[in-house]
Amino acid sequence: MPLPQPDLPEPAHPTVDSMLSRKFGKEIANYFSGSPLNRVSFLRPDHTFLSQALNHPSTTFVLFNNLEPLVKGPSELAQRTFADVKAVVGEDPFHRSEEDQIAQYNSSLYQPQIIFLGLDERKEGFIYKEHYKGQPWFAVDVTPKESVKEAAEKLVAGLKSEGLDFSKGRMNLSLPADQAAIYAEARHLLDWNARNPYCASCGYKTLSVNAGFKRTCPPKDIAESVTNAGDRPPCATRTGISNLCFPRTDPTVIMAVVSADGQKILLGRQKRWPKYWYSTLAGFLEPAESVEEAVRREVWEESGIHLGRVVIHSTQPWPYPANLMIGAIGQAIPEGETIHLGHDAELEDAKWFTAGEVREALRVGTSGLGEDAGPEYKEGGLRLPPKTAIANQLMTAVVNGFASGTPMI
C-alpha cells in the first residue's frame, strides 16, 4: 500500500476526524513537501536493490549540472534513462557492497554523485522482494569535471541538441508541487555531498555510501598506499554512529507576529529586497532551543518585540541549501509592542501593518523576488512573497482568522 499523501481523502471516522480538524485544522502541505516517492530508506545500504533499480527499464533519472536540474522549460523536470548517464557513471556503480567499496577506497578516483530518491508507487514496473514496488527515481550529477569531463560534456551537448537545458537559477524554476518535492530532495543531497568532501572530525577525504545519504571516513586509502600502506589515523566517526556521516538539515523558524489585540501584523524587510517588499521575520534555531524559544529570541533580536504565546503552524523543506522552515504564529504581549531595530542589524525596517493592508497585498502584491507584482498592484502598495513561500501561508492564516472579525486560530 503506498504511503498516504497529504491530499488524502478525509479519514472514514468522522468523530475522530472532526475532533482533529476542530483543534488543529487541516494539514498545510507547503511547497517542496508532498513528495510522491516512498524513500524506502532501509534499502539504501542494499547494493543488489540499488543495482536492480538502476537498471530497470521503468527507472527515471534527473540530471544536475552544478546543482541545476535538467528541465524541459521552467515547469518540468526532464526525465531520462540509464542509457543517457551510463557513459558518465559507469556500467554498474552499485556492483560492489559498501563493505567492499570502503575496503577498496581510493581517494584519487572521481565518482559522480548518484542519489536514490525513492519509488513512485503510483507507477507499476519495478518490484523488489515482493513488498517494494514502483518506478525508481535517481538523481545524477553530470557536471563535466575530473575524469568524466569529456563524457559529461558529450552528454550535455547531446541533451542541448534535443532542446533540453539545465535550469538557470532558482528564480527560473516553477515546478509543479510533486516535481518540486523530488527536486528538493535531490538538490539538498547533491549539495550536502558536494559541500562535505572532507571529514570534519579528522580532515581526511570521505566516501559517499547509502546511495548518497551517508558519507563515511574509510580507514584505508589506496591512493596513499605507497607512503603508509594506506592506513589513516584513527577517526572518531569510525568508533560509533556520528551525525557527521549523515545529511545536515538546519531547523529555521519563520513567524507571523500579531499584535496583542490581534489586529496588526509585524513584517520586516532586508535592504537587498525590492522597494515596498516586506515579509515575516525568520532565523536559525540555535542549539538547545525549543521552537517557541527560538521564535521569541529571533523576534526580539530583530525587532525588539516581546512575544507571549507562540504556536507552530506548518513546516517547509527549503533546499537552498538545507533548511527545514518551521512556521509559527506569535503574539506580542501588550507592553512589548515597541519596535527597536538596534539589537541585531539584520533588518532595514520592521513595521506593524493592519490586517486589511496585508489581506489586500496577499491579493494583488505577491510575486517571486525577481518578478513583477500582478496587474492589480499599484506602485507604493505592500509587496509580499508568493504562495510557494511559507511566509505567505503564515500571513494568509493570520488574515483568515487571527486578525479578522471571526478569529480562526
Added chain:
Amino acid sequence: MPLPQPDLPEPAHPTVDSMLSRKFGKEIANYFSGSPLNRVSFLRPDHTFLSQALNHPSTTFVLFNNLEPLVKGPSELAQRTFADVKAVVGEDPFHRSEEDQIAQYNSSLYQPQIIFLGLDERKEGFIYKEHYKGQPWFAVDVTPKESVKEAAEKLVAGLKSEGLDFSKGRMNLSLPADQAAIYAEARHLLDWNARNPYCASCGYKTLSVNAGFKRTCPPKDIAESVTNAGDRPPCATRTGISNLCFPRTDPTVIMAVVSADGQKILLGRQKRWPKYWYSTLAGFLEPAESVEEAVRREVWEESGIHLGRVVIHSTQPWPYPANLMIGAIGQAIPEGETIHLGHDAELEDAKWFTAGEVREALRVGTSGLGEDAGPEYKEGGLRLPPKTAIANQLMTAVVNGFASGTPMI
C-alpha cells in the same frame, strides 16, 4: 525587559488568550527548554562585550571535563568564578577582535573552548550599552589536555578537595529545569566544537569564534608559515555564508501513534532496553521532508503502520549530541493498522496498547532508563520513560484526550 518565559502569567487579553488556548492548548515547555538566559546572540562577535562580561564579578562559569559538567551532587550545577579558570583559559581570551584572531591564527596553539551562554536577566549586575543587563554565564572546557594539561589537573584537584566533582554520565544527572536548559546549551556547543576540528569543505583545521557559536576556516596559518608563507588553499566557506561554520542541530521526529478509532496507542521497543520497556517511535527527519512526511515515513518503515492525520505537539532540545526532537501525534488509517517489522530492522517489537494500559503505566511504570520503576509497579507491567522525556508528554497528551471518553485534542 527580560524575554518572556513559557511560565509567564496569562496574557491580559482574555479574548485573544481563550481563542488561543481553545485551539492550541497551553505551550508545553519540555525538559532542556525554558532557559532563563537571554543569549543576545548579536553581541557574540563583539570582543569588548565578551571581555567585560568575562571579567565582571557577578559572572558565573560552568566547567566541563570531557563534556561532563561540574556539579554539587546530581541536582545542581556548580557555579564558579573567573578566578577559578584563569590559569586554564588565560588572563583575557577575548582581548583580540575576531579579525585579529583570524589574521594571527596558529593551528599549533591549543585554546580551551569557551562558550558565552547568555545573560540571566533576573539577576542585577553587569550592564552593557544600556540595553543589555544581567548575570553573564559562560561554559569552559577544562579537560586536562595539550598545553593546559597541568593547569587543568591542578584546577580539577582543587575542586575535588572542595567536595565537587564532574558528573558521571547523563544517567547520574537530574538538574532542575532552568539549569538543565543552560547545561543543554553548553553541552551541545562544546560537543559541536570538539566534534568539528576540521573544515568539511577543505580538510584544514578551523578556529572557534563568536564565543563558541561559529567555526571559521582561516586563510593563513602561522604554524605552516615556514613551508608556504602560511597560505592555505582557497576554501568555499570563505566566499560566502556557509552553514558548515555554524552549530549543527539535527531535527528528529518522535510520535505517539493512535489507532483509527482513537482507542489504542502504538509503542515500540529496542533490544537493548530493559524488559517490559516500550516508548514512542522516533527517527531523524531527512532532507526535503516536512515534519508530517517524516513522521509518516518513520512509522511505516519501523512498524508498517500507515498514518493519515499528523499534528505537531511540542518540541524538545536534546543535547546528546545535537537534536531538536519534534513531537507529534499521528493517527493510523483504518486499513493501515497491521504491524510489520520487516521493513527496517530497528525495533525488536512494536505493539498496540490500550489507553488504559498506557495510563496505568504512566502512573506506576515510569523511570529513567537505568533506574527501577516506582514502588507501585508490578513485574510484567508496561514500563515507560520519565516526564523529562517528550515521549512521556506525548503519551500523556493522548491518554488525557485522544483515547479517553472526552477527547481533548
